[in-house]
Amino acid sequence: MSTGIEPWVTQAIDVAPQLPIVVDDPVAQRFQVHRSAMTSPEIHRAEVERIFGKSWLYVGHESEIPKPGDFVRRPVGGRPIFMVRGVKTGNVNVFHNTCTHRGALVCRQDSGNSKVFQCFYHAWTFDSEGRLKGVPDRDAYAGGVNFDDLGLKRVARAESYRGFVFASFDPDIDDLPTYLAGAKDYIDLVVDGCGGSVEMARGTNQYSFGANWKLLVENSFDGYHAESTHDTYFKYLVSIGTDLRGGVSGRAVDLGNGHAVIEYSSPWGRPVAKWEPLFGADAHTEIDRLRADLVARHGEQRAHAMSEVNRNLLIYPNLIINDIMAVTVRTFYPPAPDTVDVTAWALAPSNEPASLRHRRLDSFLTFLGPGGFATPDDLEALESCQQGFASGGVEWNDISRGMGRSPSANDEEQMRVFWRRWQHQMGAAADRAGAQ
Amino acid sequence: MAWQQQVLLRQQVEEFLYAEAALLDAWVLDDWLLLFDEDAKYEVPCNDAPDGDPATDLMLIDDNYVRLAARVTRLNSRRAHREYPHSRTNHQVFNVRVQDVSAEELSVTASFTVWRFRAGRTSCYVGQYRYRLRQGHSGFRIAAKRVELDMTDLRSVGDVAIIL
Numbered sequence: 001m002s003t004g005i006e007p008w009v010t011q012a013i014d015v016a017p018q019l020p021i022v023v024d025d026p027v028a029q030r031f032q033v034h035r036s037a038m039t040s041p042e043i044h045r046a047e048v049e050r051i052f053g054k055s056w057l058y059v060g061h062e063s064e065i066p067k068p069g070d071f072v073r074r075p076v077g078g079r080p081i082f083m084v085r086g087v088k089t090g091n092v093n094v095f096h097n098t099c100t101h102r103g104a105l106v107c108r109q110d111s112g113n114s115k116v117f118q119c120f121y122h123a124w125t126f127d128s129e130g131r132l133k134g135v136p137d138r139d140a141y142a143g144g145v146n147f148d149d150l151g152l153k154r155v156a157r158a159e160s161y162r163g164f165v166f167a168s169f170d171p172d173i174d175d176l177p178t179y180l181a182g183a184k185d186y187i188d189l190v191v192d193g194c195g196g197s198v199e200m201a202r203g204t205n206q207y208s209f210g211a212n213w214k215l216l217v218e219n220s221f222d223g224y225h226a227e228s229t230h231d232t233y234f235k236y237l238v239s240i241g242t243d244l245r246g247g248v249s250g251r252a253v254d255l256g257n258g259h260a261v262i263e264y265s266s267p268w269g270r271p272v273a274k275w276e277p278l279f280g281a282d283a284h285t286e287i288d289r290l291r292a293d294l295v296a297r298h299g300e301q302r303a304h305a306m307s308e309v310n311r312n313l314l315i316y317p318n319l320i321i322n323d324i325m326a327v328t329v330r331t332f333y334p335p336a337p338d339t340v341d342v343t344a345w346a347l348a349p350s351n352e353p354a355s356l357r358h359r360r361l362d363s364f365l366t367f368l369g370p371g372g373f374a375t376p377d378d379l380e381a382l383e384s385c386q387q388g389f390a391s392g393g394v395e396w397n398d399i400s401r402g403m404g405r406s407p408s409a410n411d412e413e414q415m416r417v418f419w420r421r422w423q424h425q426m427g428a429a430a431d432r433a434g435a436q
Numbered sequence: 437m438a439w440q441q442q443v444l445l446r447q448q449v450e451e452f453l454y455a456e457a458a459l460l461d462a463w464v465l466d467d468w469l470l471l472f473d474e475d476a477k478y479e480v481p482c483n484d485a486p487d488g489d490p491a492t493d494l495m496l497i498d499d500n501y502v503r504l505a506a507r508v509t510r511l512n513s514r515r516a517h518r519e520y521p522h523s524r525t526n527h528q529v530f531n532v533r534v535q536d537v538s539a540e541e542l543s544v545t546a547s548f549t550v551w552r553f554r555a556g557r558t559s560c561y562v563g564q565y566r567y568r569l570r571q572g573h574s575g576f577r578i579a580a581k582r583v584e585l586d587m588t589d590l591r592s593v594g595d596v597a598i599i600l
Contacts, residue, residue: 110484203482203494206589229517232510239506341591346494358491362498370590371480371496373510376518376597 018431022423023396024416029403031416032396034432035389038212044337046429051317052077054425056159056166056179058319058331059083059094063163063199063350069115069128073097073107074343076167078333081155082107083165086129087115094158094167099124100132100150117152126152162191163198164329182255186313190323192298193272193306194349200329201361205344207370209379211386213318213334216342217418219378220320220330221262221312223248223410224401229381233366233373241278242268250309250409252402258316258421260414266310268325271360272349273307279359286353314414316421321347326364338386344368442534449544449569450532452576457527460599465508468599472578473570474501479582480596486584496596497583507599518597523554525598529565541579542569548583550600552593559593561600562586 021034021043037043057077064072065085073082080097084107097105099119106117106126116133118125125134130152138147157168159176161184166176177184191198209216219225226248227234238244250264269276273291275284294303313321320330330344346364348357366372370379388394399419402411423430437445459468472478480497481488490498499507510516528549536543543566550561568580583600590596 201494202492203485203488205494205496206483206591207594208591209594231515232513236503236506236510240502354491361490361492361494365495365498366503369494369496370594371596373507376595377516379595380518 018428020423021426021430021432022419024420024423026403029400031399031403031412031419033399033419034396035394036432037422037430038214038386038397039337039389041337043426043429044334046426047334048078050425050427050429051422052169052333054168054170054173055317056157056168056173056176056315057317058315058329059158059165059167061163061198061200061329061345061347062092062160062165063197064111065092067113069113070111071107071114071117071128072111073109075333075341076155077169078335079169080105081167083158084114084117084128087127088129091129092158092160092165093128093130094155094165095130095152096155098153100153106152130154162187179257180315181257181259182253183257183259183261183313183315186255186261186311187315187321189302189306189311190313190321190327190347192302193294193323194327194347195293195351197350198347199350201346201348201357203346205368205370206342207379208339208341209383210338211340211379211382212337213332213340214418214422215382215385216332216340217314217318217320218399218412218415219382220322221252221260221314221414222412223250223262223264223408224412225378225381229377230374232377236366236373237268242276244268248310248409252407252409252411252413252417254413254417258418258425259314260417261311261313262409262414263305263309263311264409266308266324268363269359270307270310270325271352271356271363273303280355283355283359286356312414314418316418322368325367326360328364328368437537445537445542446532446534449534449542449576450529452569453529453532453544453546453565453567456578457529460527461525463511463522465511465599469505469508471576472501472504472581476501476504476578477580477582478504478507478599479580480600481582481584483585483587483589496590511599516597518595521554523552523598525553526551527600540570542571542576543567544569548600550598552598561593561596563600 021037023032059076060072068085068087071082071084082097083094086093097107099106101124104119104121106119116125123136127133132147132150155167156171161176244267246267248264252262254260269279273287275287291307294306310324318332322328327347328344329347332340332342334340367374399412399415402413407413478499481495485493488495511519514520529546531547533545546565548565552559563585566582569576570579
């Protein structure tokens with residue numbers, strides 16, 4: 001093709017009529033997703049460009065780099081990126097991790113503190129604001145090279161909200177607050193519930209699994225699967241004395257721009273700020289004090305939402321903030337249609353009392369961690385779905401649960417919110433080319 | 437301690453670790469649990485914080501005896517979906533060193549590889565064991581088993597659903 005357009009796009013436009021991959025039928029109250037969305041290499045290539053190339057993607061949290069020169073490096077949208085707090089400005093700088101000379105990584109440690117980033121290949125040296133400060137044997141270059149233009153390349157856009165740093169490779173994307181839309185209020189609930197200042201605990205969960213990334217989106221706020229998939233986890237909770245009889249009841253909320261949340265009553269204790277006997281008598285006073293403080297600052301209604309209500313929040317397309325018995329910040333990227341790389345952190349209030357921090361971390365690893373009693377079974381479920389797709393015979397996933405009623409937390413409205421946005425962003429690339 | 441005694445002690449420790457590995461590979465987890473004292477810990481720090489302290493750092497696993505017993509109950513059930521049916525595993529123990537001997541406990545380090553095979557997939561965990569062992573009437577008892585992974589992340593293995 002000489003058009004510069006990927007062949008799949010051209011094909012999708014040429015062949016008519018097109019049938020969409022996401023079928024949203026409010027009259028019949030039926031919502032279906034064609035399974036090629038999870039298996040097709042063409043769809044995956046289009047997602048890399050249209051979804052991950054044109055969304056705000058989570059980079060990290062400002063608390064990870066508190067001091068000038070602090071940096072972390074990690075892949076964002078599949079690309080090596082690093083963020084560093086500028087020594088001169090104190091700003092969070094987000095750079096493409098590549099030397100402007102001939103390409104090598106300039107940040108080669110996962111985290112640390114440095115005033116300069118030197119490419120070891122030819123020793124070009126950049127400062128923490130990205131300026132090119134050192135070029136060995138500079139006189140060898142003729143006048144055509146302007147070293148001021150050869151500073152580290154910033155990602156097209158980088159902004160943060162409540163300390164959550166996002167980047168986008170799309171220079172024309174909406175500013176971050178506009179993009180986050182209704183999700184802002186839920187980030188506020190998490191951060192304000194933590195007293196307004198949060199940090200990531202040391203220790204990162206980095207794991208992968210063999211299924212499509214959108215299955216993890218669905219799974220991360222799927223109330224319907226909990227009882228069947230996580231039977232062993234809930235049995236464990238009951239065995240150590242947690243009273244689950246209160247149950248989980250709640251609702252799903254469309255937050256705009258593909259973001260959605262389920263919020264529901266918490267039968268288990270929460271370090272902010274719902275005591276249960278398992279926490280021990282000493283923690284009772286501490287949690288009562290935390291809760292009273294939240295009431296004083298935010299009023300009873302909001303303090304209740306912070307303390308006794310769980311929320312599983314999707315920031316479209318690939319950031320999950322689940323504020324349940326601990327808070328996980330989880331992001332993921334698909335290097336292939338059937339592979340997902342997950343990175344997750346435990347978010348906690350800065351200056352959290354030691355006993356509550358320990359309790360929080362304990363709850364995190366038991367439910368949310370890859371060595372716990374639940375996450376491995378989620379991975380098994382998602383891989384099992386992917387394997388089931390390969391069987392063929394069934395073309396569609398059904399995501400209709402709860403259509404035609406006010407969506408409860410155990411319904412699938414939050415997933416439909418994601419899928420509608422996905423369909424919109426994918427455009428013609430989410431049509432089944434050659435369909436009858 | 438005379439070197440003959442040191443060698444003998446190390447051989448006894450090795451025998452014990454091999455026996456433990458055999459119980460895990462045979463999935464006789466109830467018997468494996470019997471090796472632990474009731475104040476025992478089983479810990480696996482995160483890959484990027486191998487010196488992690490469960491009080492302040494996120495861990496992959498931080499089991500006291502109660503949770504370790506629950507882990508065994510879970511893995512014995514048919515509802516630990518990731519491990520039903522069970523993986524085939526091969527726990528291999530090398531470089532066993534008795535680091536310190538007190539009246540009550542031995543500190544032991546060892547290198548390990550744990551191979552896991554399931555549904556056509558091969559995974560391999562590599563790292564170091566740190567044990568605290570106690571001498572009982574009928575051999576050693578485990579007071580602590582800490583598993584520090586050398587892999588920089590869990591991407592190649594997916595999870596830690598098996599016991600390492």
